[in-house]
Amino acid sequence: MPNQKLEQDIKYLKGVGPKRAELLNAELKIFNIKDLLYYFPYKYIDRTKFYSIRELKSDMAYIQVIGKISYFETIGVKRKQRLVAYFTDSTGILELVWFKGTQWIKQNIKENTEYIVFGKPSVFNGKINIIHPEMEEYSKQQEKLDYSFQAYYNTSEKLKKNFVNSKVIHTLIHNALQLVQNNIPETIPEYLIKEHKLLNLQEALLNIHLPSSHELLLKAKFRLKFEELLYIQLNILQQKIKRKEKSNGFNFSKVGKYFHEFYEKNLPFELTNAQKKVIKEIRIDLGSGKQMNRLLQGDVGSGKTLVALMTMLIAIDNNYQACLMAPTEVLANQHFNTITQFLKHINLNIALLTGSTRQKERKILHQQLSDGDLNILIGTHALIEDTVKFKNLGFVVIDEQHRFGVAQRAKLWKKNVQAPHILVMTATPIPRTLAMTVYGDLDVSIIDELPPGRKPVKTIHAYDSKRLRIFGFIKEQIKKGRQVYIVYPLIKESEKMDYKDLEDGYESISRAFPPPEYGVSIVHGRMKQVDKEKSMQLFINKSAQIMVATTVIEVGVDVPNASVMIIESAERFGLSQLHQLRGRVGRGADQSYCILMTSFKLSNEARRRIEIMTQTNDGFEISEADLKLRGPGDIEGTQQSGIPFDLKITNLAKDSQILTLSRSIANEILEKDSDLTDEKNRILSLNLQKMKQFKIDWSDIS
Numbered sequence: 001m002p003n004q005k006l007e008q009d010i011k012y013l014k015g016v017g018p019k020r021a022e023l024l025n026a027e028l029k030i031f032n033i034k035d036l037l038y039y040f041p042y043k044y045i046d047r048t049k050f051y052s053i054r055e056l057k058s059d060m061a062y063i064q065v066i067g068k069i070s071y072f073e074t075i076g077v078k079r080k081q082r083l084v085a086y087f088t089d090s091t092g093i094l095e096l097v098w099f100k101g102t103q104w105i106k107q108n109i110k111e112n113t114e115y116i117v118f119g120k121p122s123v124f125n126g127k128i129n130i131i132h133p134e135m136e137e138y139s140k141q142q143e144k145l146d147y148s149f150q151a152y153y154n155t156s157e158k159l160k161k162n163f164v165n166s167k168v169i170h171t172l173i174h175n176a177l178q179l180v181q182n183n184i185p186e187t188i189p190e191y192l193i194k195e196h197k198l199l200n201l202q203e204a205l206l207n208i209h210l211p212s213s214h215e216l217l218l219k220a221k222f223r224l225k226f227e228e229l230l231y232i233q234l235n236i237l238q239q240k241i242k243r244k245e246k247s248n249g250f251n252f253s254k255v256g257k258y259f260h261e262f263y264e265k266n267l268p269f270e271l272t273n274a275q276k277k278v279i280k281e282i283r284i285d286l287g288s289g290k291q292m293n294r295l296l297q298g299d300v301g302s303g304k305t306l307v308a309l310m311t312m313l314i315a316i317d318n319n320y321q322a323c324l325m326a327p328t329e330v331l332a333n334q335h336f337n338t339i340t341q342f343l344k345h346i347n348l349n350i351a352l353l354t355g356s357t358r359q360k361e362r363k364i365l366h367q368q369l370s371d372g373d374l375n376i377l378i379g380t381h382a383l384i385e386d387t388v389k390f391k392n393l394g395f396v397v398i399d400e401q402h403r404f405g406v407a408q409r410a411k412l413w414k415k416n417v418q419a420p421h422i423l424v425m426t427a428t429p430i431p432r433t434l435a436m437t438v439y440g441d442l443d444v445s446i447i448d449e450l451p452p453g454r455k456p457v458k459t460i461h462a463y464d465s466k467r468l469r470i471f472g473f474i475k476e477q478i479k480k481g482r483q484v485y486i487v488y489p490l491i492k493e494s495e496k497m498d499y500k501d502l503e504d505g506y507e508s509i510s511r512a513f514p515p516p517e518y519g520v521s522i523v524h525g526r527m528k529q530v531d532k533e534k535s536m537q538l539f540i541n542k543s544a545q546i547m548v549a550t551t552v553i554e555v556g557v558d559v560p561n562a563s564v565m566i567i568e569s570a571e572r573f574g575l576s577q578l579h580q581l582r583g584r585v586g587r588g589a590d591q592s593y594c595i596l597m598t599s600f601k602l603s604n605e606a607r608r609r610i611e612i613m614t615q616t617n618d619g620f621e622i623s624e625a626d627l628k629l630r631g632p633g634d635i636e637g638t639q640q641s642g643i644p645f646d647l648k649i650t651n652l653a654k655d656s657q658i659l660t661l662s663r664s665i666a667n668e669i670l671e672k673d674s675d676l677t678d679e680k681n682r683i684l685s686l687n688l689q690k691m692k693q694f695k696i697d698w699s700d701i702s
C-alpha cells in the first residue's frame with residue numbers, strides 16, 4: 001500500500017539507521033518518510049551558472065567557478081596555520097583557504113585537475129578568496145548533474161556535529177523519493193488540480209527537492225503552499241460554519257431606553273462613520289439569534305471603547321449583564337473611569353474587579369453580580385475566576401486581546417448557560433494575512449478612521465547626544481500647558497539594569513525639571529497598586545507635567561492633554577510596541593510629538609524600525625512591515641493565539657495572494673458541502689480528519 005510507505009519509520013530508510021533516526025526525530029521532528037519529504041529546502045543555488053574568476057566580488061552569495069589549482073601553500077605557524085590553494089581559470093587567480101582539515105585536503109585534492117569550486121567569495125588583504133569551499137572534480141560532477149538547482153536544507157549544530165549536513169539530508173530525500181516511487185497519494189482532489197492547473201503531489205515533491213527547471217520549481221512551491229493553506233482554511237472555516245450552525249446566541253431584539261438615552265442625550269461628540277458602521281455590524285449579529293464572535297480592529301485612538309460601551313447598553317436594554325476584561329490593572333482602572341464618566345447621567349451599576357479589590361468589597365460585588373444588581377463589570381483576568389458568577393451575562397468585551405491566552409478567553413464562554421456574545425478588540429493591527437489565519441474563524445470589523453480634528457503625531461529620531469535640546473523642547477511644550485511621557489524599556493532578561501536606567505532617568509529628569517515649577521511622577525511595575533494609582537492620578541489631574549514610566553502605560557492609557565512621548569532606548573522596542581506607545585499622544589487637538597531616542601550604534605533591523613516609525617502613522621502599514629521584518633512566528637498574538645502555527649512552506653509575509661485564493665476556494669467548497677461528504681471531496685475530508693487528530697480541538701474556543 002502506498003500509504004504505508006509514507007508512514008514508514010525513518011530509521012528503515014536507506015542511509016538512516018537507528019542513531020541518525022534518533023537525531024532526525026529530536027532535531028527536526030522527522031519521524032517517517034512523509035515528514036522527510038515535507039522537510040523543504042530553505043534555498044536553492046543555481047548550479048547551471050558558472051562565473052569566471054574575474055567576475056567575482058566579495059558581496060556575492062554562493063557561486064561556482066571552474067578551474068585548476070596551480071599549487072598549495074601553507075601559511076603561518078602551528079595552530080594559526082592555514083592552507084591556501086591558488087586556483088586559476090583563464091581570467092584570474094582565486095585563493096581557496098582552509099583552516100581545518102588541511103591534511104585531508106592535501107591528500108585528496110589534486111593540483112592541475114579541473115574542479116568545480118563552490119562557495120561564498122570574500123576579501124582578505126585586497127584579494128578575493130573562498131574559505132572552506134566545496135570542491136568537486138569536474139569530470140565526476142558532469143555525470144551526476146541531472147538537476148540544475150541545488151537544494152539547501154536547514155540543519156542544527158547537533159546534526160552537523162554528527163555529519164548530517166544539508167547534503168546528507170538531500171541524499172536521504174533522494175532515497176525516500178526512490179522508495180515511494182510513483183506511489184504518493186494525492187492530497188488535492190482531481191477537479192481542483194485541473195481547474196487551477198496545479199502540479200500533482202508527486203511532481204511537486206520531486207521538483208521542490210530536485211527542481212529540473214526554474215519554472216517547475218515555482219510551480220512546485222505554489223502547489224505545496226496552496227495545499228498547506230487550503231487545509232488550514234478548510235479547518236478554520238469549517239469550524240466557523242459549524243459554530244454558527246450549532247451555537248445559538250441570545251437574541252438582543254431591541255435597542256431600548258439606555259442606548260437611546262445615551263446616544264441622544266449623553267454622547268459628547270458625533271460618532272465617526274466608521275464607528276457607526278461597526279455598531280451596525282454588531283447590531284446585526286446581536287439580533288441574528290446566533291452567537292456573535294467578532295474581532296474589532298482599530299488603530300490606537302480610533303474610539304473602540306465607545307463602540308464597546310454602546311454594545312453593552314444594548315445588552316442591558318435586553319436585560320442582560322455585560323463585562324469588559326482588560327489585560328492590566330492600569331487599563332482596567334482607566335476603562336472603569338471612562339465608562340463611569342460616560343454614563344454618569346444614566347442610572348446603571350458599574351463595578352471594578354481586579355487583583356487589588358479587597359476581599360470584603362469582592363464579597364459584596366459577587367453578591368450583587370449574582371443577584372443581577374450589577375449591570376456592568378469591568379476588570380482584569382480576575383473576572384474569569386470561578387467564584388465570579390453572573391446572573392445573566394449576555395455580552396463580553398475583551399480588550400487588547402493579544403494579551404490573553406486562548407484558554408483564558410474560553411472561560412468567559414462558560415459564564416452563562418449559553419455562550420454570551422463576544423467582542424474582541426485589538427489595537428495592534430494584524431496584517432490581513434495573519435488575521436485570516438490566526439483569527440480566521442472570527443468575523444472582523446474595522447474602524448478605519450480616527451475622530452476628526454486629530455493631527456498626525458510627528459515622529460522624530462534623536463540620538464542620545466541631543467538630550468539637552470530635547471529637554472529644552474519639553475520645557476517649551478510644558479509652557480504651552482502640555483504634558484509629557486518619558487518611557488523606558490523593560491525587558492525581562494535585564495530587568496535589574498532596566499530598573500536602574502529608569503531610576504537614574506527619573507533622578508536626572510527630576511533635577512532638570514525641579515519643583516515647584518514642575519511635577520514629575522513615576523509609574524512602573526514594581527510599585528504597589530495604590531502608589532501606581534496615585535502617580536497616575538497626579539498626571540491625570542495635571543499636578544505632574546511629566547510622567548516617567550515603563551511600558552505599563554503601553555496600552556490604553558488616555559490623557560488627551562499629553563502631547564509628547566519620549567521613548568528612551570527606542571532601539572530596544574518592537575514596532576508594535578513603539579506604535580502603541582506613540583498612540584498615547586495625539587489624542588487631543590494639539591500637535592503631538594513622538595521622539596525616539598537611541599544610541600549611535602544601531603543594528604540594521606533597529607534602524608529600519610525607527611525609519612518605519614518616522615515614515616508612517618498607519619498601524620496597518622506598520623504591522624505589515626513588522627511581519628516582513630520578523631516573520632509571523634514572532635508577531636505578538638500569534639503565539640498566544642493557540643492556533644497551531646508551524647507552517648512548513650508558506651511565508652505569510654509574502655504569500656498573501658495564495659492565501660486569499662485558498663481561502664476563497666475553501667469557502668466555495670464548504671458553501672456547497674460543509675461536511676465534505678461529497679465523493680469528489682473525499683480526499684479533503686480524509687486529510688482534514690488526519691490533521692485534526694494531532695491538534696487540540698479549538699472549535700469551541702474563540
Ligand code: ADP
Pocket residue numbers: 269270271272275298299300301302303304305306427451452556558560587
Ligand atoms: P482606542 O480605540 O485606542 O481604545 P479610545 O476608545 O480610547 O481609543 O478613544 C480615544 C479617544 O477618542 C478617547 O478620548 C475617546 O473619548 C475619543 N473619542 C472616541 N470616539 C470619538 C468621536 N467619535 N469623536 C471624538 N472623540 C472620540
Ligand code: MG
Pocket residue numbers: 304305399427556
Ligand atoms: Mg483602547
